[in-house]
Amino acid sequence: MRTRPLAVLSFAALSVLVLAGCSASSTDAEATPTPTATDSSCLLDAQPGDDSDQITVAGEAPELDASVPEGLAFADIQRTVVTEGTGDDLYVGDLVSGAYQFFDGASGELLEDSTVTSPDDSGMVPMLLDASSYSVFVAALECEPLGSTAALTIPGSAFGDDGTSVVLVAQGVEKLPTVATGDDVAPTDGFPTVELADDGAPTVTLPEGEDPPSKTEIAQLKQGDGATVKEGDTVFVQYTGVKWSDGSVFDSSWDRGAPSAFPTTGVVQGFKQALEGQKVGSQVIAVIPPADGYGEGDINEDDLVGETLVFVVDILATQRAVSQ
DSSP states (O other): OOOOGGGSOOHHHHHHHHHHHOTTOOOOGGGOOOOOOOSSOOSOOOOOOTTGGGOEEESOTTSOEEEOOTTOOOOSOEEEEEEOOSSOBOOTTOEEEEEEEEEETTTOOEEEEGGGGOSSTTOOEEEEOOTTTOHHHHHHHTTSBTTOEEEEEEOGGGGOTTOOOEEEEEEEEEEOOSSOOSEEOOOOTTSOEEEEOTTSOEEEEOOTTOOOOSSOEEEEEEEOOSOBOOTTOEEEEEEEEEETTTOOEEEEHHHHTSOEEEEGGGSOHHHHHHHTTOBTTOEEEEEEOGGGTTOSSOOOTTSOTTOOEEEEEEEEEEEOOOOO
16 A cells, blocks of 8 residues: 555645745745634635646546646646535535545646545545645635535645645535434443533543453444445544543544544554444444553553553544555
């Protein structure tokens, strides 16, 4: 498997380039706000230019067919909305299904077509407008109506001194739920109990006076009927993690206000086990001992070594890995 190119560009790099290219703006790049989930503001709002205006796009998601001409200047980040949709405007934190194509700017070579990573027959893939991990989708789709197709040109300097300029063409088609939508499953005896707030955020209560299990245990709270998560997939989730030692929350996508995405091969073994084989729409609870978490050792406040961890995970979407 190779690294998905869409996940390598930082929000900071995008911000600096966009702000530098906005001649009408006096905003200092150093003053760029920390990216947070929002439903009413634009973080980048990239503008059209001579480069992005030359990208042509035929078809609609999932069968986009873009063409990148030779000789583009790639002076700054530019975005041209090729076709405008009719849905609600998209903002950071939104999760949508749609399609994209990713091109080498120098050669015009197609580097990645989302149709080959779709987990089902629809040909669609999930796209998360996440400024920290998938900032290219923020730059391409934010503050435009759902259904729009955008062409984004990014200079190689955004990727470092030896970076290659790239072009992203993307279309968001449908907003995806940000909570598990599967059918409720009866609680499993011996597991922590879970109560859901109106927005879907879980509160975990540990069983009193019981020792944690010696091996990873997983139970379903909701049974989905979507695509099955496979090894190496990038999975889009909401989750809360709790320490068995004191019941405190140590990490939660809910607290950040938006879903998270990561490959199943990029998390601790117990979390990986909780994801793979599950269907989209499911909610699972996993109790993970140190051996499948962050390792054995003395428990302290500074890390998760020695901790048994409890995760409640809503599985929202999945995308297949790109093959070599």
